[in-house]
Amino acid sequence: MRCDEALKLIPDRDDGLLQPGARAALDEHLRTCSRCDQAAAEARALRTVLFMPEDVGAPPADLPARIVAEVQRPPQRARAPLAWMFRYAAAFAAGVLVTLAVQGSPAAPGATVAEPSEQVVEPIPEMIKISAPRSPRRLR
Numbered sequence: 001m002r003c004d005e006a007l008k009l010i011p012d013r014d015d016g017l018l019q020p021g022a023r024a025a026l027d028e029h030l031r032t033c034s035r036c037d038q039a040a041a042e043a044r045a046l047r048t049v050l051f052m053p054e055d056v057g058a059p060p061a062d063l064p065a066r067i068v069a070e071v072q073r074p075p076q077r078a079r080a081p082l083a084w085m086f087r088y089a090a091a092f093a094a095g096v097l098v099t100l101a102v103q104g105s106p107a108a109p110g111a112t113v114a115e116p117s118e119q120v121v122e123p124i125p126e127m128i129k130i131s132a133p134r135s136p137r138r139l140r
């Protein structure tokens with residue numbers, strides 16, 4: 001067994017997930033490879049710290065009753081309308097942004113907008129080959 005294979009199997013061995021053959025091969029490698037054996041020892045030590053249950057003491061005696069009371073408590077009406085207002089406002093703002101993005105922003109009052117007949121159209125290269133107008137022309 002190579003070292004990279006052994007290092008991958010160490011967590012599975014510690015979880016008891018290895019088949020007997022793989023477990024034996026890993027154990028044999030760890031007996032002959034001090035580097036992997038050291039890594040296995042460090043993994044075991046880390047595992048011990050991580051999974052050590054912290055002594056938090058017994059839960060308060062009234063905890064189950066408090067949980068049941070909290071679950072059964074009717075929703076507070078005072079907060080709900082404000083939350084719905086924010087949701088509607090956000091949805092409305094999103095709709096306005098999408099509309100503006102699709103249609104473009106409306107022209108400011110008093111702004112001069114070019115008439116379609118006055119818009120300058122740049123000829124595309126294919127048109128130049130066919131009709132050959134060199135300068136931009138006006139649509140009439």
Ligand SMILES: [Zn+2]
Pocket residue numbers: 002003004006029033034035036037
């Ligand atoms: Zn090794």
